Each structure stands twice: as structure tokens, then as C-alpha cells.
Amino acid sequence: MSGNALLVALAEHARSSPDAVFLVEMDGRTTTYGALASLATRIAETLREFGVRPGDRVGVHLRKSVDAVAAICGILHAEGIYVPLDAAAPAARSASILVDCGARAVLTGGPSGEVLRQELAALDAAMQVHLLTGVGGGAGIQEWLVQSGVPVTGTQGGHPTSPDSAACILYTSGSTGGPKGVVIPVRAVESFVQWAIASFAPNPCDRVASHAPFHFDLSIFDLFVPMRAGASVLLLDDSVVANPRLLVECIASRGITIWYSTPTTLRMLLDHGRLEETPSGALRLVLFAGEVFPLPQLRRLTRAWPAPRYCNLYGPTETNVVTWFEVPPDFDFDREPSLPIGEPCAGVIVMVEADCGGMAGAGEVGELLICSPTTMTGYWNRPDLTARALQKDSQERLWYKTGDLASRDERGVLHFHGRRDRMIKRRGYRIELAEIEAALSHHPQLGAVVTSTRVDSRGQTVIVAHVTLRGAERPSVVDLKKYCSAHLPLWMIPDQFEVLHSFPMTSTGKVDLQSLGTRDPGS
Amino acid sequence: MDFTISAEQGELRRRILEFAREHLHDRAASPVPDTTFPRDHWRHCASLGILGLPFPEVYGGGGRDALTTVMALEALGQGCADNGLIFAIGAQMWSVQMPILRFGSEEQKHRYLPALCCGDLVGAHAMSEAQSGSDAFSISTSARRIGQGYRLNGTKVFVSQAPVADVFVVFARTGSDPGPMALSAFLVDRSTPGLVVGPPTPKLGLRTSPMASLTFDDCVIPESSRLNLEGRGAQIFRDSIEWERSCILAGAVGAMDRLLNDATKYARERHQFGRAIAAFGAIAHRLIDMKIHLEQARLALYRAAWEKEHGSDGTTLGAIAKLVVSEAYRRCAILAMEIRGGYGYTTDDVEREVRDALGSTIYSGTSDIQRLVIGRSLGLKLT
Amino acid sequence: MSDSAIVEAARQFILDRFLPGEAAGALTPTTPLISTGILDSLSVLELVTFLENRYSIEFAAHEVDRAHLDTLVAIESTVRQKGGRG
Numbered sequence: 001m002s003g004n005a006l007l008v009a010l011a012e013h014a015r016s017s018p019d020a021v022f023l024v025e026m027d028g029r030t031t032t033y034g035a036l037a038s039l040a041t042r043i044a045e046t047l048r049e050f051g052v053r054p055g056d057r058v059g060v061h062l063r064k065s066v067d068a069v070a071a072i073c074g075i076l077h078a079e080g081i082y083v084p085l086d087a088a089a090p091a092a093r094s095a096s097i098l099v100d101c102g103a104r105a106v107l108t109g110g111p112s113g114e115v116l117r118q119e120l121a122a123l124d125a126a127m128q129v130h131l132l133t134g135v136g137g138g139a140g141i142q143e144w145l146v147q148s149g150v151p152v153t154g155t156q157g158g159h160p161t162s163p164d165s166a167a168c169i170l171y172t173s174g175s176t177g178g179p180k181g182v183v184i185p186v187r188a189v190e191s192f193v194q195w196a197i198a199s200f201a202p203n204p205c206d207r208v209a210s211h212a213p214f215h216f217d218l219s220i221f222d223l224f225v226p227m228r229a230g231a232s233v234l235l236l237d238d239s240v241v242a243n244p245r246l247l248v249e250c251i252a253s254r255g256i257t258i259w260y261s262t263p264t265t266l267r268m269l270l271d272h273g274r275l276e277e278t279p280s281g282a283l284r285l286v287l288f289a290g291e292v293f294p295l296p297q298l299r300r301l302t303r304a305w306p307a308p309r310y311c312n313l314y315g316p317t318e319t320n321v322v323t324w325f326e327v328p329p330d331f332d333f334d335r336e337p338s339l340p341i342g343e344p345c346a347g348v349i350v351m352v353e354a355d356c357g358g359m360a361g362a363g364e365v366g367e368l369l370i371c372s373p374t375t376m377t378g379y380w381n382r383p384d385l386t387a388r389a390l391q392k393d394s395q396e397r398l399w400y401k402t403g404d405l406a407s408r409d410e411r412g413v414l415h416f417h418g419r420r421d422r423m424i425k426r427r428g429y430r431i432e433l434a435e436i437e438a439a440l441s442h443h444p445q446l447g448a449v450v451t452s453t454r455v456d457s458r459g460q461t462v463i464v465a466h467v468t469l470r471g472a473e474r475p476s477v478v479d480l481k482k483y484c485s486a487h488l489p490l491w492m493i494p495d496q497f498e499v500l501h502s503f504p505m506t507s508t509g510k511v512d513l514q515s516l517g518t519r520d521p522g523s
Numbered sequence: 524m525d526f527t528i529s530a531e532q533g534e535l536r537r538r539i540l541e542f543a544r545e546h547l548h549d550r551a552a553s554p555v556p557d558t559t560f561p562r563d564h565w566r567h568c569a570s571l572g573i574l575g576l577p578f579p580e581v582y583g584g585g586g587r588d589a590l591t592t593v594m595a596l597e598a599l600g601q602g603c604a605d606n607g608l609i610f611a612i613g614a615q616m617w618s619v620q621m622p623i624l625r626f627g628s629e630e631q632k633h634r635y636l637p638a639l640c641c642g643d644l645v646g647a648h649a650m651s652e653a654q655s656g657s658d659a660f661s662i663s664t665s666a667r668r669i670g671q672g673y674r675l676n677g678t679k680v681f682v683s684q685a686p687v688a689d690v691f692v693v694f695a696r697t698g699s700d701p702g703p704m705a706l707s708a709f710l711v712d713r714s715t716p717g718l719v720v721g722p723p724t725p726k727l728g729l730r731t732s733p734m735a736s737l738t739f740d741d742c743v744i745p746e747s748s749r750l751n752l753e754g755r756g757a758q759i760f761r762d763s764i765e766w767e768r769s770c771i772l773a774g775a776v777g778a779m780d781r782l783l784n785d786a787t788k789y790a791r792e793r794h795q796f797g798r799a800i801a802a803f804g805a806i807a808h809r810l811i812d813m814k815i816h817l818e819q820a821r822l823a824l825y826r827a828a829w830e831k832e833h834g835s836d837g838t839t840l841g842a843i844a845k846l847v848v849s850e851a852y853r854r855c856a857i858l859a860m861e862i863r864g865g866y867g868y869t870t871d872d873v874e875r876e877v878r879d880a881l882g883s884t885i886y887s888g889t890s891d892i893q894r895l896v897i898g899r900s901l902g903l904k905l906t
Numbered sequence: 907m908s909d910s911a912i913v914e915a916a917r918q919f920i921l922d923r924f925l926p927g928e929a930a931g932a933l934t935p936t937t938p939l940i941s942t943g944i945l946d947s948l949s950v951l952e953l954v955t956f957l958e959n960r961y962s963i964e965f966a967a968h969e970v971d972r973a974h975l976d977t978l979v980a981i982e983s984t985v986r987q988k989g990g991r992g
Contacts, residue, residue: 242947245967329758485943
């Protein structure tokens with residue numbers, strides 16, 4: 001197969017156990033290692049034929065499916081860089097991401113694919129749009145291969161890919177108003193996979209639930225760790241990801257052994273999925289990341305399903321997982337203030353930097369800096385942002401400045417204390433409030449927009465948009481939500497809107513965020 | 524809040540009560556208490572699905588919730604006077620089947636649960652040692668790693684059903700640390716060489732639930748017999764003891780109901796000074812107190828079972844249920860004896876009921892231990 | 907024609923819970939709820955819990971979706987189909 005280190009395992013399993021199941025879709029259709037490997041090879045050949053060269057970006061705008069995984073593997077096989085997109089997000093946002101990364105091509109399908117094609121056409125983007133007739137079970141991509149008419153040559157892929165070449169670009173919310181692309185090199189994925197294999201010992205009998213969408217960094221685990229271990233992956237698509245009862249039922253009925261999601265998802269299973277009344281089946285490992293897991297809910301979860309190991313993984317998209325904490329069986333939920341983010345993963349160095357510079361003492365809160373082989377190359381096309389985030393020390397080591405506040409206790413265990421800036425976490429997604437403000441500021445009836453957040457009685461982060469009006473006409477909340485849904489992904493839509501005559505100001509002439517944030521617009 | 528008993532729960536209770544009255548009542552009611560384990564009755568209960576009630580159907584269970592299960596077991600205790608049998612059923616369900624369900628591998632669950640639910644296998648739980656009772660985590664039985672397995676050495680005491688059990692949940696020390704983190708749990712088959720079951724331990728009550736000690740003498744077991752990961756023993760024990768505390772006295776609540784019915788009937792029929800003794804305030808108050816104890820115990824039991832499945836405070840409410848029900852059960856049995864006067868003290872049926880009830884404040888943690896658990900939930904630093 | 911009691915109850919719940927401050931008229935029986943982001947995945951679950959409790963009905967796992975819940979009209983027909991009475 002190709003020289004891409006990430007696909008070596010796929011080729012090996014395809015050779016040694018071609019009939020072993022790699023992918024399972026919700027409707028029960030399965031795809032073996034052998035089938036997926038040959039599909040990936042053909043996709044790579046076809047992409048090359050279409051002019052995709054090493055280092056070219058190729059968008060994957062497909063719902064979670066065999067087709068999407070095959071596309072990702074095919075792109076990597078062709079030494080391209082895959083750019084996963086949220087097929088449910090507004091087409092305008094996906095189009096702007098594709099334009100930003102200068103994608104050579106995008107693979108898309110379904111009704112949202114047609115909308116994306118039109119959006120790209122309107123932007124005059126010079127990019128191939130490969131529209132799959134159907135998505136699911138690999139049938140759509142097979143059909144596309146046939147339609148493309150590229151002869152099957154079976155040529156083996158070329159030269160080994162450099163570990164520093166990029167594997168994918170994951171777009172996250174940016175503070176300058178638009179999403180920014182985190183460039184993840186092959187080396188970073190490789191290091192992460194090796195750590196996960198050493199820490200969790202996945203084996204061919206494991207069944208990993210892939211809950212996170214492919215544009216979310218958690219999916220790196222879901223795709224590449226089982227692939228390395230020869231395990232199988234249950235692809236949870238849009239029809240189930242938000243359906244807690246189906247998810248809880250399928251954990252036992254589909255024999256899931258490894259689960260990885262945000263705490264929000266696990267809380268959803270607890271609050272709405274009847275988890276406490278449902279057996280956990282063969283589940284042996286529950287990993288969660290992306291935000292803080294409140295202790296009362298974690299306690300409920302570990303009580304209801306005591307058999308699995310529970311691990312809190314920490315790390316921004318820019319570095320993937322860099323510290324982890326396994327919840328010990330005797331964890332004292334009553335006495336501990338919060339769940340620690342634990343200790344650095346093998347090969348990772350972390351430093352808590354005190355405000356005055358230098359290392360923070362035990363218990364002292366400071367910014368968390370990370371030096372890890374799993375770190376990104378930089379932000380796509382944003383040398384300014386990259387230079388601010390990645391800094392070299394005197395020993396030429398590259399450090400990533402997380403913007404997260406942390407402390408290290410006497411035992412050396414790390415604790416998380418929130419953010420330095422206006423980035424927030426909601427449902428595990430990170431959101432720059434500036435991106436919401438930028439989107440809303442184009443609304444014809446709105447003047448200025450400022451957003452704030454608060455935590456409601458259930459511990460959920462609520463985003464409030466405080467707006468002033470341009471004229472006398474006042475848009476309804478329903479109109480505003482509809483407007484947002486056309487310009488922002490669902491998880492970024494504000495929960496509440498408050499119309500003000502003017503914003504409260506601080507003495508220094510800035511908008512008084514503190515006073516905005518403490519009011520309850522509902523009252 | 525809704526205390527309505529559903530049609531499903533009512534029907535299950537009625538069915539089990541009828542079954543127990545019809546098929547399980549005779550032997551224990553005989554004047555000389557039988558001390559042998561009633562395997563035929565055990566199998567009969569299993570064939571009705573009683574042992575599998577709260578377990579998923581894929582493992583041979585009935586898929587009922589915890590509250591419905593304790594209601595069913597209460598009906599069983601109400602209809603069947605063989606308290607030892609009911610205790611043995613509860614012990615296996617909560618301290619053998621439950622840890623296998625909640626911590627076992629898929630292979631272990633498929634291997635043991637259907638056989639335990641249908642009565643083909645009898646399981647027992649081995650934790651206590653001569654030097655380690657309430658201080659459970661100080662056990663010294665060791666499991667040393669050898670190649671692909673472990674070598675067990677040590678002695679367990681007070682193992683209910685040991686004389687008749689086919690498989691044991693055994694807790695042993697896999698590490699050298701003195702604390703709870705070095706404990707692990709194992710599923711050990713009776714036929715394993717090096718496992719010796721001692722002679723039955725004579726005891727005051729619950730004699731149809733035979734008890735014995737277990738000795739492990741270089742008993743070698745495969746790694747696949749370990750329940751969950753190494754070091755999870757304390758957690759497994761804590762989890763199963765909570766289920767046990769919350770649910771094992773379901774049968775006792777039924778027994779209290781039965782004692783109250785029998786005592787009321789007796790007091791109405793027995794005449795002294797030309798009147799039914801029920802008309803005397805002293806007797807009537809005893810019956811009234813029995814009723815109050817019964818209803819308080821029932822409430823505590825239902826609340827704990829519900830909490831265990833739906834709530835977050837199963838630890839405290841389980842301890843409260845264990846304490847409230849067992850203390851009420853003892854009082855009820857003694858009140859029933861007093862109502863019968865001299866006949867209660869002779870070795871007729873009520874005398875046996877009193878002996879059976881006395882153990883309830885001791886097994887699954889004494890009332891003192893339950894108070895310790897409850898105190899800790901209040902943030903009291905007790906030792 | 908006035909809206910049915912089920913539409914009214916669901917409308918009131920959605921307004922109170924997810925659209926505080928909004929005029930009732932902004933939410934018509936055919937306003938899409940899920941596709942417009944008025945209800946996100948967690949809000950949908952809260953709505954289902956509300957409907958289940960209020961009408962003593964039960965949603966099957968696969969029924970918690972856009973087809974059954976995207977508009978007040980769809981919500982009403984789903985509740986009626988399950989035997990819930992307005």
C-alpha cells in the first residue's frame with residue numbers, strides 16, 4: 001500500500017486477516033479490512049488521476065459512513081491531506097473552509113452535497129466537487145469509482161511519506177471571526193496512536209464506538225487506534241448520535257467494548273438514555289475528553305456501570321491528548337474538588353507557567369504549556385497565529401501555549417482551572433465567542449453584538465447574545481435562531497438573545513462583559 | 524411521587540405468593556427444623572425465574588427492575604416460611620450474580636449467569652476471614668501470580684451455601700500493599716484442586732442455608748477466572764454489598780407480614796378470661812406495633828431498591844434499609860413470640876422464626892456498621 | 907381556527923424553556939424547530955421528557971427525530987398517534 005505510515009496497519013490487516021470486520025454501520029452493514037484497503041487503493045488511484053498530488057487538500061463532506069472512512073484512507077493513500085467537514089453545518093461555512101485551505105477537491109454527497117456545490121460555484125472556487133449519488137455502506141463511493149472510469153491498475157503507492165507531512169486539517173472555531181485550520185502531521189497521529197495502544201491495549205476483539213464526527217479531534221482515536229489494533233469500529237451516524245436511548249441500547253446489543261466521547265454525550269446518556277436501567281454489556285473502557293466532567297454525574301455513571309475503566313483525557317485539538325487521568329475505583333467524589341486532568345502521557349512534557357514567567361509552584365495556577373510529539377504543525381495559512389501559539393525554547397523545543405489555566409498539586413497531578421481568553425467549551429466543542437459575534441453582526445436588523453456565557457442550574461453552558469438594534473424593527477428570537485442556523489454550526493447557536501438600547505460600559509470604555517454576563521435575560 | 528403498584532408488579536406478587544404457599548411451605552413448618560439445603564425447592568424457585576428476576580434476558584434473567592424484584596422476593600418470603608431458603612436466594616442474587624453481571628467479562632457472564640439463574644449452579648460469596656469481618660479489606664488470603672494464572676492461599680469463614688455451592692466469588696490480595704487497592708476478585712469452581720470446603724458450621728438460625736469455611740491450599744486458578752481488573756476487588760465488594768444491603772431483606776419484609784397475619788389470627792382465636800386475647804390492650808398493642816414495624820420496613824426497602832437503580836444515594840439508603848428492616852424484623856419476631864406466650868417459647872414454629880430473625884442484624888454488616896456508613900454520608904469523621 | 911391543546915402546551919413549553927422573551931405568535935404550528943436550531947439535540951430530549959410525562963406516553967428510541975418532532979403540527983400528530991389526549 002502507500003507509504004503513509006498511518007495506513008501500514010490497514011495494509012497488514014488486509015493481508016493477514018482480510019475477512020476481519022473493520023467497519024460496522026448502524027444498519028448492520030459491515031466492511032472488512034480487505035475490502036476497505038482495496039477501496040482506499042482505488043480511491044487513491046482515482047484521485048491521482050484527477051490530479052490530486054502529494055500535499056493537496058481534499059475535503060470530506062460526507063456523513064459518518066464506510067464511504068467517509070474509505071475517502072479518508074484513500075486521500076491519505078494518495079498522500080493528500082484530508083479536511084473533514086461537518087455535513088450538517090451551513091454550506092457557507094464548509095465552503096469558506098474549503099476555500100481557506102485551497103482544497104483541490106471535495107468528496108460530498110446527499111442533499112447537503114448539492115447545496116455545497118452551489119455554494120462553491122457561487123464563490124467561483126476552482127475546486128473539483130465529486131458528488132456521490134448515495135452515502136452509506138461504501139456503495140456511494142464504489143459507484144463514484146465506477147463512474148469515474150479510472151482503470152484499476154493496482155499500482156502500489158509511492159515513496160514513504162515524511163512524518164512531518166500533514167495528515168489532516170481540523171478546523172476549529174477561531175477568535176478572529178472565522179474558523180481556523182489546525183494542521184496535524186502524520187507524526188502527531190502516529191505518536192498519539194502509539195500512546196493509546198500502550199495505554200489501553202486494544203485487540204482484534206475490541207469494538208470501538210465512533211461517536212465523534214470526523215471533523216472533531218476525538219475521531220483520530222476512533223479511526224486510527226482500532227485500525228492499528230485490527231479491531232472493529234461501529235460508525236454512529238447522525239441518525240443516532242443525538243439519540244441517547246438508541247445509543248445506550250446499542251452499547252450492550254452491539255457489544256461495544258471501547259467508548260470515547262465528550263462528557264456532554266455521556267451526561268445525555270445518563271439524563272435521557274435510561275443508562276442506569278440498561279446493562280453495559282461488554283464495555284471495558286470509557287474515555288472522555290473535550291471539557292470538564294462534573295463529579296456528580298461522573299459518580300452516577302461509574303456507579304451505574306462499574307465494570308469499565310474510566311479515563312479523563314485532556315488536550316486541545318492543536319496537541320491532541322497530552323495528559324490523562326484514570327478514575328481510580330476509590331476516587332473520593334465527595335472530597336475531591338473536581339476531576340484532575342492527571343499526568344502527562346508518555347513522551348509529553350508539560351509546564352505550568354506562572355504569570356510572572358517561570359514555573360509555577362505546587363498549587364499555583366498558571367498557563368499550561370505543552371511540548372509533545374503530537375503537536376500540530378501550525379494553523380493553515382496563518383503564520384501570525386502559529387507564531388503566537390508555538391514557541392521555541394533555548395533548547396529548540398517547540399512549546400504550544402494552550403491558553404488553559406492549570407495547576408500541579410504536590411503529587412504532580414494536574415488540575416484544570418478554565419481559560420485565559422474568551423474561548424468556551426460547550427457540548428465538548430470549543431467556541432470562540434468572536435465567531436458568533438462576527439456571524440450575527442451581518443444581520444440586517446442588528447447593530448452591535450456582544451456574547452456572554454453563564455452556567456445554568458444543570459451545569460450546562462448557556463450562550464447569551466446581547467444585541468442592539470439598527471432601526472426600529474425588532475427581529476423575533478425565532479428569526480435570529482433561523483439566521484444563526486444558516487451561518488453557524490448548531491452547537492454555536494446562542495441559547496438566548498437579549499435586546500438592549502446600549503451596552504453597559506466599563507470605566508475604560510470597554511463593554512462591561514461582567515455586568516452583561518450576570519444578568520438573566522429571561523427574567 | 525407515586526406509590527401505586529403497577530399491574531405488572533401486582534400480578535407478579537400474586538403469582539409468587541400463590542406458588543410459595545402451594546409449593547414451599549410444608550417442610551420448614553414441620554416442628555423439627557430441617558437443616559439440609561432444600562435443593563428441590565431451590566430448583567423450583569429458579570424454574571419460576573425468581574433467581575433471574577433483575578438480570579438481563581440475554582443472560583437467562585427476567586429483565587425486571589430492582590423495585591419489582593424486591594416486591595417479588597417479599598411475596599416469596601410472605602408465602603414461604605423457610606427463611607433460610609429465601610436468604611440463600613437473596614445471597615446468591617446480590618453477592619454472586621450481581622458482581623458477575625456488573626463486573627464480569629462477556630464470557631464470564633455467559634458462562635455463569637444463565638446457569639445460576641436457572642438453578643443448575645449454586646454460587647457463594649467468600650470474603651470474611653477469621654481475623655477480618657467488619658474490617659473487610661484487611662483480609663489476608665493471597666492470590667500470587669504464577670505464569671498464566673494465580674495461586675490462592677488462605678481461609679474464608681462464614682461462607683453461606685459453601686457446603687452446596689458449585690462456584691465461589693473469592694476475594695484475595697493480589698498486591699503487597701495493606702490497603703483495599705491490592706484486592707482482587709475471582710470466580711473459583713468447586714472442583715478446583717486445592718479448594719477444600721469445611722464441614723457445615725452449626726448456627727442459631729437460617730439452618731436451611733448451610734454455612735462453612737473454605738480453605739485454599741496452593742489452589743491454582745487461570746487468569747481468566749479473575750473478575751475484572753487486578754485491584755478492583757474492593758470496588759466489586761463495595762458494589763455488591765450495597766446491592767445486598769438494599770435488597771437482601773426483601774424476604775424478611777414478607778416474613779414480617781406473615782408473622783403479623785399468623786399472630787392476628789392466633790390472637791383472635793385464643794381465648795382467656797372468656798375473651799379473645801386480641802381484645803386485651805397488651806396484645807392489641809403488640810399487633811399494632813408489628814404493623815408499624817412492617818410498614819416502615821417496607822417503605823425503607825422499596826426506597827432503597829428504587830434509589831439503587833435510579834438515584835445517586837444508594838449507599839446511604841441501602842444502609843438505612845438494612846438497619847431499619849433488620850431491627851424491625853427482630854422486634855416483630857419477638858412480639859410474635861410474646862403473643863403466643865408459653866407456646867411461643869417451646870420449639871414450635873415461632874421459636875424458629877425468632878432464631879431466623881436474629882441473624883438479620885448481623886449478616887451483610889451489623890447495625891453498628893450501617894450506622895458508620897450513614898454517619899460518613901453526613902460527613903462525620905467516624906472510625 | 908384555534909390551535910389544539912397539544913400544540914398550545916408544546917408551544918408554551920418551548921417558549922418558556924428555550925425562547926424566553928419571545929412572543930407566542932413567532933412560533934407558528936409549522937415553524938421548523940429542529941432544522942432551524944430553535945431546538946438542539948439536548949432541547950429535543952427535554953421536550954420528549956415533557957411530552958412523555960404530560961401525556962403518559964412513551965417514545966421509542968427511533969422516534970426521537972426530525973420526522974416526529976420538527977414542527978408543532980408534527981408533535982401533535984405524534985402525541986395523538988401514541989394515544990395522548992390534548
